[in-house]
Amino acid sequence: MDVSGESLEKAKAELGDLAGAGVCMAGNAFSHVLLVKGEPEVADASGNVPALLAGPDGVALHKALGALGYAPEDWGALSVRDVDGFPLVPGTLRLAIATLDPSTLIALDEAAAAAIREAFADELVELESFDAAMLTPGAVVRLLGMRVMALGGFEKSLSDPKAKQLMWARLKQLPPEGEPY
Template sequence: MASEREQRRQAYVEKTRSEVASLVERGVRMGGNAFSPVLLAKGELTPEEAAGAEPFSGPDGAALKASLKALGYAPEDWETLVAVDAAGAPLAPDLMRLAVATLDPATLICCDETATQAVRDAYAEELSGLEDLNEALLPAGMVAHVCGMRFLNLGGFAAALGDPRQKQIMWARLKQVPPLVEPY
């Protein structure tokens, strides 16, 4: 007989599985571990990704996963979200917000301007309530704290991979969102 704790855990897993399936039915593309602290969002897809390949399966994904590992995240501590639909249009703000809420990350990393704009649209009210206007605009490289999450706009991660100087800038930006530790 399963313990009460195990029953609650299984109920939580089933609830999340159902919510993710509902989002997939609505055209949202996600991948990785749905219980991860880091959500990587992108909207500027490679031709392979646009044709259905796994998001972040190219050099950008390899570089991001290596960077997260170097920061101290476990290899399974990431999930992905495509911020555009099958036609390439940004997800509707309510759908983007629902996807982020369902995945419930501690840190949301927007890898390009398309994903950042989708997050701006989805969290416009909360962003407009921030005291620092610059932070509210989610500029590249600045961490914003919204709804209990850290938002980071990398500002063109995939495009930066071909330039050593830009790669250093991306690494400096990523170092702003190390793993959060549990309070003791």
């Protein structure tokens, strides 16, 4: 087996371990952007619960990322809740983020930001800015080589034109980064 085959097998095993631990993920595991959702998906009128970011919030996020210049497949999603709806323990959330290894991490709502704060508490307390350490919505934070931003209620903003404009202004701070070589 060559190096690329070994890397693929390693990634499959790591992602399989996360899935086995009940981690709820969607999208491309090798993407630059990881969208982290804390609020559970809302069932439709027939009681069906859509897959992670398969609803209107996911459609709007994909559109926004495309407008920023990201490729259509360049996103991954992670829920801070397991497949049974229980919160992930901080170590599991941290492991999932490290395994997916995004260059940009976006907390979509306060529940996601709170879970990220807990999972990365040791690193966040070292930051000089209080807004950065608290992941204040709209602040871009450098954390372990990632750009991190809390949007502060993306899904709820979809029904309010002013809130949508605010989310767009925040997302515009996170254009695709160039390759490091």
